[in-house]
Amino acid sequence: MIEATGLTKHYGRTVAVDNLSFTVGEGRVTGFLGPNGAGKSTTMRMILGLDSPTSGDVRIDGQHYRDLHQPLRTVGALLDAKWVHPNRSARAHLRWLAAATKLPRSRIDQVLDLVGLGAVANKNAGGFSLGMSQRLGIAAALLGDPRVLLFDEPVNGLDPEGILWIRKFMHQLADEGRTVFVSSHLLSEMAQTAQDLVVIGRGKLIYQGTVDEFIANATESTVLVRSPTLEKLGEHLLAAGAGISDDGDALRVSGMDSAAIGELAATRQIVLHELSPQVGSLEQAFIHLTGDTVEYRTEEPALGTTEEGPTA
Amino acid sequence: MTTLLATERIKLFTTRSPWWSAFLALGLTIGFAGLVALNHNGGPLRVEHSQFGIQFGLMVVTVMAALAITTEYRFATIRATFQAVPNRTSALLAKTTVVAVLAAVIGEVAAFGSWATVKVIDGGGPELAITTGADWRMVAGAGLVFGIAAVIAVAVGTLVRQSAGAISILLIWPLLVENLVQLIPGAGDDIHNWMPFTVAGRFLNGPGPDAPLSAWGSLFYFAAVAAVLLLAAITAVNKRDA
Amino acid sequence: MSLLEAERIKLFTTRSPWWCGLLAIALPVGLTALIATQAGGPGSAEFDASATQLLTGLGRSVVMVMAALSITSEYRFGTIRATFQAVPNRTSALLAKTAVTAVPAALIGAVVGFGSWAVFRLIHPDPALALDSAADWRAVAGQPLVFAITAVLSLGVGILIRQTAGAVAVLLVYSLLVEGLVGLIPKIGDDIQHWMPFFAADRFIGVQADAPGLQELPLGPWGYLAYFAAIAVAVLAAGILSAGRRDA
CATH class of the missing domain: 3.30.70 (Alpha-Beta Plaits)
Incomplete structure (x- = not known):
C-alpha cells in the first residue's frame, strides 16, 4: 500500500505537486492519470525517495522509502527505461542491482526470461529499442520480487503487441496480491488496465476512486x-x-x-x-475533468484557413 | 554560407555554455592579472606581467570549443544539423568559424582586459605601455592564438565525438605532454620545439634565440597544425555515419 | 559488502575504466621506457629512483578522469537514480563507490610506480636507481597512496559537479595549470603554492626535491601526504553531503 498525505513539491517558484493525498491499495492495478506535466513523475520520484517533498509525506506499507531495508525487495519501479548505461549489458545492469540487494544470480535469468530478454541479455543496453529497454526496466523492477510496483508511462513508444503484453502482465501482478501503480496520460489506456484511478491536474488531486465510477460521474x-x-x-x-x-x-x-x-x-x-x-466517451470525461488543469493548452487547429476548409 | 553561419551562431548562443565559458575565461584571466598587480613589488611592471594568466582563458576557451561539437553528438542534434545541411563540410566549417571568432573575441578582451586591469591598479610606467611590435603581438596576438586553438578543439572534438575524451586530450596535451617531452634526454628539446602549443606561446612571448621559427612563423606553424586537424575532422565527418 | 560488490560490478562492466586503466599505465611506463633508452649519455645528470617517476603525473591525470567519470556518467545516464533506489542510504552508496574507485586507482598507481622504476632499470641498469633510502621507497611505493587519494578527490569533485565536462575540466585545469600559475603571483604566490593539494602530493613523492625554493617548506613528506588526504576527504565529504540533500 502506498499512502501520500499532503505531498507538495516546489521547484523554485514552480509548484509541481500541490498538497496531494491519496492511497494505492493492494491486489489492484491503480492508474495514475493526468495530462503531461501534471506532476506524475515528480510524485513517483518522491515515493521512491529520489526527490524530497517540500512538505507532506509518502509511505510504503507505513515506511518511508529511505528507511526500507534492501528496498528493491519491497518496491520495484520503472520510471525511465533509458536510465541504463548504454555500454553495459542488460545482464550486467541486473547483476549490480542484484548484488546491492543480495539476490541470487539465478534470479537474474528468471526475470530476463520473464520479460523475454534472455536471448539478448549479453548485448549492450545502448543498442536496445525502446520496447526492449522497457522490458529491461520491468525486469529490474521485478528483480527483488517486490510487493509494490511503480510504472511511469510504461506503454509509451510500445507497439500494440508490447502494450497488450504489459497490460496482461500488470493484471497478473495485481492478481498475485501486489500493489501496482501505473501512470499514464491516456485515459483509454488506463480504462483497459486499471481498476482504480488517482487523477491529478497541475499537481492537485482531481479524483480518487474506481475507474467505473470515474466514467459514470464524468460523463452524462x-x-x-x-x-x-x-x-x-x-x-x-x-x-x-x-x-x-x-x-x-x-x-x-x-x-x-x-x-x-x-x-x-x-x-x-x-x-x-x-x-x-x-456510455459517454472516456476522453470526454477526462477532458471534462482536467480541462482547466492542462499545462500546455493548444488552440483548436485553424483548419478553416486553408482553401479547401472542412466541408463535413 | 551566411545562413549557415547564422544557424551556427544561433545554436551556440542559445545554450548557456558559451556565456559561462566567456565569463570564466575573462574572470580567471583578468582576476589573475589583478592578483599579480596587487602583490607586485620590486621593479616596474612590464606588459608580460599582465599576461601571466592568459593560459587560463585559453584552456577554458578550448573546452568551450570542444563542447560546441561534442554536445551535438551527445544530444544527437548532429543528425538534425546534417539533415538541415547535408553538405557536412560546410556545416562543420560554419561551426568552426563561429566558434573561432567567438574564441578570438574572448582572447582579445581577456588580453586587453588583463593589461588594462594591471594598468589601473599599478598606474603604469613606460614599461607597461604597448609600444613595440613584440608588445602588440603579446597582447593583441592572444585573439589569434585563441581562435586557432578553438579550431584545434573543434577538430579534436569532431574526431573524438565524446566530451570527456576530447577535453582530457585537449587539456593533458598542452599542459602536461608538451612539457614532459622535454624530459627525454637528447631528442626531448627538439621535439619540444615543434609542439604546437609551445610554438604558439613563442608567438606571444617572443621566439627566443634557440627557437627554430620566427614569431610569425610560429603562428603560421600553429595554424597549419590546426588546419591539418580540421581537414582530418572534415574527412572523418564525411566518411562516418552521423 | 553487498554495496561494494554492486559498485565493483558497475565499474568493471563498462569499457571505459578498462581503457582508462590501460592508458594510465601504458602512457607513463611507455614514455619512461623511451626516456630510459636515452638516459646516461655524456653530460647527463646524476639521478636516483625518483628520476624514474617523472612521468607518473600522466597516469595520475588519467586516473583523475576515470574517477570523475565513474560518478558523472551515473548522473549522465540516470543510473544514479537506480543506485539510490537500490541503496537509499546515499552516504553508504557513495562510500562504497569511493572504495571501489580508490582501490583500482591504488593498483594502477602501484603498477605505474614500480613499472616505471623497473622498466627504467631494465633498460638503463644503474646502481644509483636502487631503492636504498626512505626517499627512494616513498618515490616509488608512495605512488599507490597518491593515486588512491587523487581518485577520492576526483570522485568528490565529480559528485559536486555531476557533469562530466565540467568535472574533468576543473580537475585537469586545476591540477595542471592553476597550481603552477599560482607560483607566479608575486610575494604571496609561493606561500599559497605550498598549501596546494597536488603540490603536497608531489612533495610526498619527492618530485625534484632538490630544486631551490623547495628547501624550506611548512610540512615534511608524510605531513604533506596527510594534508593531501585531508583535502581529499573534505571534498568527498562535501560531495556526499550535497548528494544527500539534492534531488537525485
Whole structure:
C-alpha cells in the first residue's frame, strides 16, 4: 500500500505537486492519470525517495522509502527505461542491482526470461529499442520480487503487441496480491488496465476512486430510443421530466434510465424499435475533468484557413 | 554560407555554455592579472606581467570549443544539423568559424582586459605601455592564438565525438605532454620545439634565440597544425555515419 | 559488502575504466621506457629512483578522469537514480563507490610506480636507481597512496559537479595549470603554492626535491601526504553531503 498525505513539491517558484493525498491499495492495478506535466513523475520520484517533498509525506506499507531495508525487495519501479548505461549489458545492469540487494544470480535469468530478454541479455543496453529497454526496466523492477510496483508511462513508444503484453502482465501482478501503480496520460489506456484511478491536474488531486465510477460521474449517460411514433414518445418523455434531443431517426434521452423509459413506453402503449443506453466517451470525461488543469493548452487547429476548409 | 553561419551562431548562443565559458575565461584571466598587480613589488611592471594568466582563458576557451561539437553528438542534434545541411563540410566549417571568432573575441578582451586591469591598479610606467611590435603581438596576438586553438578543439572534438575524451586530450596535451617531452634526454628539446602549443606561446612571448621559427612563423606553424586537424575532422565527418 | 560488490560490478562492466586503466599505465611506463633508452649519455645528470617517476603525473591525470567519470556518467545516464533506489542510504552508496574507485586507482598507481622504476632499470641498469633510502621507497611505493587519494578527490569533485565536462575540466585545469600559475603571483604566490593539494602530493613523492625554493617548506613528506588526504576527504565529504540533500 502506498499512502501520500499532503505531498507538495516546489521547484523554485514552480509548484509541481500541490498538497496531494491519496492511497494505492493492494491486489489492484491503480492508474495514475493526468495530462503531461501534471506532476506524475515528480510524485513517483518522491515515493521512491529520489526527490524530497517540500512538505507532506509518502509511505510504503507505513515506511518511508529511505528507511526500507534492501528496498528493491519491497518496491520495484520503472520510471525511465533509458536510465541504463548504454555500454553495459542488460545482464550486467541486473547483476549490480542484484548484488546491492543480495539476490541470487539465478534470479537474474528468471526475470530476463520473464520479460523475454534472455536471448539478448549479453548485448549492450545502448543498442536496445525502446520496447526492449522497457522490458529491461520491468525486469529490474521485478528483480527483488517486490510487493509494490511503480510504472511511469510504461506503454509509451510500445507497439500494440508490447502494450497488450504489459497490460496482461500488470493484471497478473495485481492478481498475485501486489500493489501496482501505473501512470499514464491516456485515459483509454488506463480504462483497459486499471481498476482504480488517482487523477491529478497541475499537481492537485482531481479524483480518487474506481475507474467505473470515474466514467459514470464524468460523463452524462444517455439512452438512445427509436420508435415508429417518435413524436408522441417525445412528448411523454418531456412531460415525465426527461431531456430529449433529436438524433436523426432516433431520440437521445437524458435524465432517465432505460428501465424507466421502457416502462413509460409500455404504459402509453408505444412500440419501441430500439432502447440502448449510451456510455459517454472516456476522453470526454477526462477532458471534462482536467480541462482547466492542462499545462500546455493548444488552440483548436485553424483548419478553416486553408482553401479547401472542412466541408463535413 | 551566411545562413549557415547564422544557424551556427544561433545554436551556440542559445545554450548557456558559451556565456559561462566567456565569463570564466575573462574572470580567471583578468582576476589573475589583478592578483599579480596587487602583490607586485620590486621593479616596474612590464606588459608580460599582465599576461601571466592568459593560459587560463585559453584552456577554458578550448573546452568551450570542444563542447560546441561534442554536445551535438551527445544530444544527437548532429543528425538534425546534417539533415538541415547535408553538405557536412560546410556545416562543420560554419561551426568552426563561429566558434573561432567567438574564441578570438574572448582572447582579445581577456588580453586587453588583463593589461588594462594591471594598468589601473599599478598606474603604469613606460614599461607597461604597448609600444613595440613584440608588445602588440603579446597582447593583441592572444585573439589569434585563441581562435586557432578553438579550431584545434573543434577538430579534436569532431574526431573524438565524446566530451570527456576530447577535453582530457585537449587539456593533458598542452599542459602536461608538451612539457614532459622535454624530459627525454637528447631528442626531448627538439621535439619540444615543434609542439604546437609551445610554438604558439613563442608567438606571444617572443621566439627566443634557440627557437627554430620566427614569431610569425610560429603562428603560421600553429595554424597549419590546426588546419591539418580540421581537414582530418572534415574527412572523418564525411566518411562516418552521423 | 553487498554495496561494494554492486559498485565493483558497475565499474568493471563498462569499457571505459578498462581503457582508462590501460592508458594510465601504458602512457607513463611507455614514455619512461623511451626516456630510459636515452638516459646516461655524456653530460647527463646524476639521478636516483625518483628520476624514474617523472612521468607518473600522466597516469595520475588519467586516473583523475576515470574517477570523475565513474560518478558523472551515473548522473549522465540516470543510473544514479537506480543506485539510490537500490541503496537509499546515499552516504553508504557513495562510500562504497569511493572504495571501489580508490582501490583500482591504488593498483594502477602501484603498477605505474614500480613499472616505471623497473622498466627504467631494465633498460638503463644503474646502481644509483636502487631503492636504498626512505626517499627512494616513498618515490616509488608512495605512488599507490597518491593515486588512491587523487581518485577520492576526483570522485568528490565529480559528485559536486555531476557533469562530466565540467568535472574533468576543473580537475585537469586545476591540477595542471592553476597550481603552477599560482607560483607566479608575486610575494604571496609561493606561500599559497605550498598549501596546494597536488603540490603536497608531489612533495610526498619527492618530485625534484632538490630544486631551490623547495628547501624550506611548512610540512615534511608524510605531513604533506596527510594534508593531501585531508583535502581529499573534505571534498568527498562535501560531495556526499550535497548528494544527500539534492534531488537525485
